[in-house]
Amino acid sequence: MSATAQPNRALIESLVRDSVFRRLGKVAASPAPQLVVNSSARHMHISPENLEILFGKGAKLTVHKWLYQDGQFASEQTVTLIGPRKRIIPNLRILGPCRNLTQIELAYTDSVQLGIDVPVRASGEIKGTPGGYVMGPKGMVEMKEGLIRAMRHVHMHPKDAAHYGVKHLDLMKLRIVAPGCTTTFEDMLVRVDPSFKLEVHIDTDEANACDLDHATKMELIK
Secondary structure, three states, rough: OOOOOOOHHHHHHHHHHHHHHHHHHOOOOOOOOOOEEEEEEEEEEOHHHHHHHHHHOOOOOOOEEEOOEEEEEEEEEEEEEOHHHOOOOEEEEEEEEOOOOOOEEHHHHHHHEEEOOOOOOOOOOOOOOEEEEOOOOEEEEEEOOEEEOOEEEEEOOOOHHHHHHHOOOEEEEEEEOOOOEEEEEEEEEEEEEEOOEEEOOOOEEHHOOHHHOOOOEEEOOO
């Protein structure tokens, strides 16, 4: 005789809860979405054309580690960024997949190391930003622009945006509670897309400032 499948307890509890709320004329409250806050280390986004210059004709990005957002990954490919007076940042990792423009995202301390005044910008807004030279194993690319300090931001699915009562390109606050180091960040850019999962990106300087590794509570504030 074949074994009878056991009912899913969570499903049963959900059905019972919904039934009780319907009898009471109420709507069951949706659980709060799970907030993830990640530190985004310096990295490069690259166009297919520039990838071939740096790594050779027909070059493709290969996966080193998958990231939290579906389809996004840290690649095995790294480059060297060269700033004024030959100051360099080696082992700059490229994130995949390829994009339609080349852009490098740095933290403030990286810009100090390079000796460049790098502005805070939303991803993709590179007009008027400084550039530099990028060296790969097969060639070099001169970036006329594209060095930014990425504006802190939160990725949201439309359901997450509805939960928080915000829309695409709104600004929020992020509160990080850590022992002796509670910090609130303002000007958190909201980015909404059906492909996104709820995730905040702050740079390494910000993560260190709020002691993200020892955070006990994280919340978004409208």
